[in-house]
Amino acid sequence: MKTILLRGGHVVDPANNIDAINDVLILNGVIKAVGQNIDVTADIDVRDCTGLIVAPGLIDIHVHLREPGQEYKEDLASGLGAAAAGGFTAVACMPNTAPVIDSAPIVRDLVTRAKDVHKARLWVIAALSKGMKNTELTEMADLKAAGAVAVSDDAYQVQDPLFLRRAMEYAAMVNLPVLLHCENTTLSEGGVMNEGLVSTELGLKGLPREAYELDVARAGLLAMLTGAKTHILHVSTRGEAELVRHFKQKGAPLTAETGPHYWCVTDEAVQGYNTHAKMNPPLRTSDDCAAMAAAVADGTMDAIATDHAPHADYEKTQEFALAPFGIVGLETSLALGITYLIKTGKVSWTRFIDAMSTQPAKIIGVAGGTLTPGAAADVTVIAPDVTWVVDAASFVSKGRNTPFDGVELRGRAVMTIVGGEVVHG
């Protein structure tokens, strides 16, 4: 394994309060030193990082890699490759696969095979209930022993509050974070886009924001009651952000994430029945976009996660109501943050990297998110000013379902290093 020196980059390492020009020395797969003018010997691979951002490896804790069972949408190689191409050194995959990731052997299989891909690291999120059917708990202790880092029923959100209470109590006992897609599905029944003026004009059933806000309130109360580490997935509305803020102030063990599309695209993108603008939670309004940017800035949204959800083209080429929810995100996430949060002055680099790396690692309780000497050398090098145009056809991911195809963005990962190995760039 080569020794690498990242020379003269702007190092942003929120965990160590570093935000300055520095060299980063990587030796034997770990961070050896961060400092000024580190000496080089002949056999060191020196990379000039002048004008570039050097950050702890980005981590996306909410992706769908579709294995096992739906490899036509994505597989470990394409998904972890897409992650590396997007600057992510690790991702956490959701369990809504076929079969559902609800038993230890499936977790072990994924963990083992992901290592052979030699791209981004994989962390596995197991189901909260067997088959994600919300009726029986999974064997959480065994799942954890097999390597699962969290439990979630994601979009198959538990509606029964007693079952959710029990699940959270049990998860707290085995110290697994509970990741919740907050949606009251009675109130949102049949909806396919944000409920508002656009859904009224288009004659599409709405997903009212209140269905999501109501369930965030339930999650906050149950987090206080059970003490479970509770993480709110993909927050999309101003009201949800306010509720998260409220429960954090009360001391609830609560964290939250939002996704890039929620701060830069509104439900107007659905006009023309664009199925690449269909996801759940749905795109909201410009007021919600502003609220999401502010909630990232002030830390109410601890993390940024994409909910990367690849689908085959033919699945998205259907009547709007029949097309599946979800868009891909791994290869556009970083640039959407740089373009719409950093270049607009809404969020600092330190907070952005904190939300893209440091906090995600903390939320799922894994190593990473820091350049502390001795830590595994997971590093992302970012060209912050480069301008590029999204070309979905050239994605490493099998999914081309993005509303950003053809959009010009700023900033891109130019090198992704995992455990001291360059896996992209």
Add this chain to the structure above:
Amino acid sequence: MSTKPLAGCDLLGLKGLDRETLGHYLTTAAEFEKIIKRDIKKVPTLKGKSVITLFYENSTRTRTSFEAAGKYMSADVINISGSTSSTTKGESLRDTFLTLQALTADCIIMRTPFSGAPEQAAAWVDVPVINAGDGMHEHPTQGLLDAYTIQKVKGPLDGLKVAIVGDVAHSRVARSNVWGLSTLGADVHLVGPNTLMPRDISQLPVTVHNTLESGLAGADVVMVLRLQLERMSKALFPTAREYHMTFGINEATLRYAKPDAIVMHPGPMNRGLEIGGDLPDGHQSVICQQVTSGVAVRMAALYLLLGADGIEG
């Protein structure tokens, strides 16, 4: 406007159509109404053209109206219903449209429960697509025939007060009429229970009411929407009885409108529910005229979109 300004276009909705275009449809429809009132109402206008109706929902009135419109202009009309199409075998809508185009259809007329499907399909094929009603979105030929009927009876729409009453939330007829009538200068009012009004509807160019007394005050036109009884199971209204008491249009409630107001209904009607038992047969009703207008309007649409050379062929 050029001589064939709409040739090759689709008719997907009335939203976004300007006053001139709407006027063009209505003026052309008037010419076709003359033809269908003749003793021999067949002209060779679309001889050699094939028109396919693709209906994924039950419809008698609209499908027959389109079929008659095509046949009166000598087009070959082929009717496909949802149950006879390949969708029951799992074929996608896009593949269905590509197949119909390959069958050399000159126009595809579509009725679907899925909002937006005609707009999506229009992007997949080159032939004109006519939306014959899509989910809760639009029913543009209904909107045109309603505007045509009102104009015929009441004169220019500018300043006329039109009250649309009932299940606005689920109604594509309401949406097409909101766009069409407001663009043509009418003052559009929506009346119905809160449970049947979609979110943010008041941001459209309309005034929203939840009593007939305020909604119908001074109305020149009272347009009654069909109410589907199965909505009761969703707690959208308590009983048919209470609905008729609060939002049913009958001789008593019609008095809130102007004395010479006309009553319209897109059909099929539930007599005794959204509309009083005898009202459709009364002197203020123009419901049967709407049906005749429908044929004329659909002839105009086919004629204009297919770019035929002259009304008489």
